[in-house]
Amino acid sequence: MTVLTDRALGRATLARQLLLDPADLPAEDAVARLGGLQAQEPQEPFVGLWSRLRGFDPSHLSGLLTGRRVVRTHLMRRTVHLVTAADSLAWRSRHDTMLRQRVLGTYRRELAGVDLDELAAAGRALMADAEPRTMSELVRAVEARWPTAGRRALGEMLIAALVPVAQIPPRGLWRTRSGVRNVLLSAWLGREIDPLAPDTSDPVGQALVRRYLAAYGPATSADLRAWCGLAGLPAAVAAVRAELVSFRDEHGRELLDLPDAPRPGPDTPAPVRFLPAFDNAILGYRYRGRIIDDAHRGLSVAGERVVLVDGRVAATWNVDRDATVIITPLRRLTPAERSQTAEQGQALAAFLSDNASDRAEIAGPSD
Numbered sequence: 001m002t003v004l005t006d007r008a009l010g011r012a013t014l015a016r017q018l019l020l021d022p023a024d025l026p027a028e029d030a031v032a033r034l035g036g037l038q039a040q041e042p043q044e045p046f047v048g049l050w051s052r053l054r055g056f057d058p059s060h061l062s063g064l065l066t067g068r069r070v071v072r073t074h075l076m077r078r079t080v081h082l083v084t085a086a087d088s089l090a091w092r093s094r095h096d097t098m099l100r101q102r103v104l105g106t107y108r109r110e111l112a113g114v115d116l117d118e119l120a121a122a123g124r125a126l127m128a129d130a131e132p133r134t135m136s137e138l139v140r141a142v143e144a145r146w147p148t149a150g151r152r153a154l155g156e157m158l159i160a161a162l163v164p165v166a167q168i169p170p171r172g173l174w175r176t177r178s179g180v181r182n183v184l185l186s187a188w189l190g191r192e193i194d195p196l197a198p199d200t201s202d203p204v205g206q207a208l209v210r211r212y213l214a215a216y217g218p219a220t221s222a223d224l225r226a227w228c229g230l231a232g233l234p235a236a237v238a239a240v241r242a243e244l245v246s247f248r249d250e251h252g253r254e255l256l257d258l259p260d261a262p263r264p265g266p267d268t269p270a271p272v273r274f275l276p277a278f279d280n281a282i283l284g285y286r287y288r289g290r291i292i293d294d295a296h297r298g299l300s301v302a303g304e305r306v307v308l309v310d311g312r313v314a315a316t317w318n319v320d321r322d323a324t325v326i327i328t329p330l331r332r333l334t335p336a337e338r339s340q341t342a343e344q345g346q347a348l349a350a351f352l353s354d355n356a357s358d359r360a361e362i363a364g365p366s367d
Helices: 006-016 027-033 044-050 058-066 085-107 116-127 135-145 151-162 185-189 203-216 221-228 234-243 294-301 335-352
Strands: 070-074 080-084 165-167 182-184 245-249 254-257 273-275 305-309 312-319 325-329 360-362
Touching (some): 006 203, 027 044, 027 070, 044 273, 044 335, 070 151, 080 085, 085 203, 116 135, 116 182, 203 234, 294 312
Antiparallel strands (some): 070 080, 245 254
16 A cells, blocks of 8 residues: 655645645635635634635625525534535535534533523524524523523533524624624525435445535544534445545554545645635644644634744744734754745745735744
């Protein structure tokens, strides 16, 4: 069986994640191609798409949100994701059990004695009028029925698990600060959520396997679960295995992939790319050695924005009050790498400031 090195896997990830060459895709198609973008920080998806799409205009993504073509909702790993309307409706029911279990994993003691089906019914009844509500408003309306439960626990269980909701604009619009207001997902999108299949065939699980491999492969079954958080996918993997090809990584783990998906050679040039906080190019795997060193793995869950140099995390970045992009290397950069990183940082500064600034600074000495 062919062995793929971490470097080869990294190049495959860059290709699938549209990070090798800027893609000529509409923003909606890119969101679908990527299987959604993690979006608990509302402005971060704009940087993610800027790094991936040629000539990306942030107003296009804002228009997709207001036009209800994409939606912000709790989905994979119980985190807020930006996904297409079609994917949110098709995938949500398959995620219900996982969402409930993840909230319970955090708030089991606070929710002791709460009948979750009753809580779900109460939340749905309250939200049935399609009026936007904050989590606090929702909790205030139901807490009298469960006076011993924690208020935060009730709210998280309702909004992140039991009641499928969309976080509606202006939350998530370009250069807009707004709190979270929730509306029933089905009301916001004008269509009911797809129910689970009546048998055990799990067509949604099978679709998720294919979509994941298209956007992240080659990958292990453990990587797949790390991306979506779902249990019960081995049967879906087994159902589509005849469609797939297999490899091994450097550590002997089996990797699955779609046969015709791109797998560039390990020496394929990889341009400098700036990634937003919590980018799925890093978080979409259990084993992240293909793109980030173990010593820096914690950055991926701490919300640090990172810079890819030669296909790997080599720096962090942020923006100061003067709209200057500040780049902090994690290793020594060669003069050529510093130049390329500074140039891309300047382009990012111009994007973030609507061309009011193109300043970028790299901390630390050059080789």
